[in-house]
Amino acid sequence: TQLLEQSPQFLSIQEGENLTVYCNSSSVFSSLQWYRQEPGEGPVLLVTVVTGGEVKKLKRLTFQFGDARKDSSLHITAAQPGDTGLYLCAGAFGNEKLTFGTGTRLTIIP
Amino acid sequence: DTAVSQTPKYLVTQMGNDKSIKCEQNLGHDTMYWYKQDSKKFLKIMFSYNNKELIINETVPNRFSPKSPDKAHLNLHINSLELGDSAVYFCASSQWKNSPLHFGNGTRLTVT
Numbered sequence: 001t002q003l004l005e006q007s008p009q010f011l012s013i014q015e016g017e018n019l020t021v022y023c024n025s026s027s028v029f030s031s032l033q034w035y036r037q038e039p040g041e042g043p044v045l046l047v048t049v050v051t052g053g054e055v056k057k058l059k060r061l062t063f064q065f066g067d068a069r070k071d072s073s074l075h076i077t078a079a080q081p082g083d084t085g086l087y088l089c090a091g092a093f094g095n096e097k098l099t100f101g102t103g104t105r106l107t108i109i110p
Numbered sequence: 111d112t113a114v115s116q117t118p119k120y121l122v123t124q125m126g127n128d129k130s131i132k133c134e135q136n137l138g139h140d141t142m143y144w145y146k147q148d149s150k151k152f153l154k155i156m157f158s159y160n161n162k163e164l165i166i167n168e169t170v171p172n173r174f175s176p177k178s179p180d181k182a183h184l185n186l187h188i189n190s191l192e193l194g195d196s197a198v199y200f201c202a203s204s205q206w207k208n209s210p211l212h213f214g215n216g217t218r219l220t221v222t
Contacts, residue, residue: 030208031208033210033211035211037151040215040216041215041216042114042200042202042213042214042215042216043153043200043211043213044213045210045211045212048210086151088153090211092208095207095208097155097158097166097207097208098155098208098211100152100153100154102152103151103152103153105151
């Protein structure tokens with residue numbers, strides 16, 4: 001079973017600050033997805049990255065896929081209370097099933 | 111229109127009982143899944159169906175039995191419920207295996 005480690009596990013910061021969360025594996029992903037989950041709801045897809053070194057932006061969120069396709073990061077600029085939630089990465093390894101990471105619980109303090 | 115809907119939202123039951131959770135998707139996707147999210151928020155796949163055919167069957171007690179009457183529906187039946195079955199169960203669908211998932215809002219199962 002492939003393991004995706006996310007760090008930090010918990011992060012609590014003030015509104016307006018910047019932050020980065022990480023998703024790491026010892027194996028190469030064929031693709032990687034990022035989701036955000038809010039309390040009482042299911043995870044919602046934010047982005048999919050496929051190519052090593054790829055950078056995608058979604059408003060204040062910037063996603064980067066590592067050159068070797070073993071890691072990914074999510075950077076949030078000027079965090080807002082609406083960014084609060086559980087951030088999950090999910091990686092596909094070849095034709096194996098999608099595996100979810102351990103999650104980062106983000107809290108933005110107004 | 112809700113894309114992936116599952117019922118019930120909450121399920122409280124006693125040990126030993128049998129219960130079912132229903133899921134329907136109106137996205138026209140071929141693949142549906144059941145995931146279990148534990149108290150530490152870790153999401154683990156249980157089953158996956160593609161066009162009514164079981165394609166992923168993780169190491170799950172055989173008290174759990176999925177059923178897909180058609181490609182828009184995937185139900186989960188659980189026999190002889192145990193305390194350790196308490197969790198949030200998510201149904202999801204995707205266009206094909208490993209493409210982005212669309213999740214339902216979960217069923218919080220509490221076994222007392």
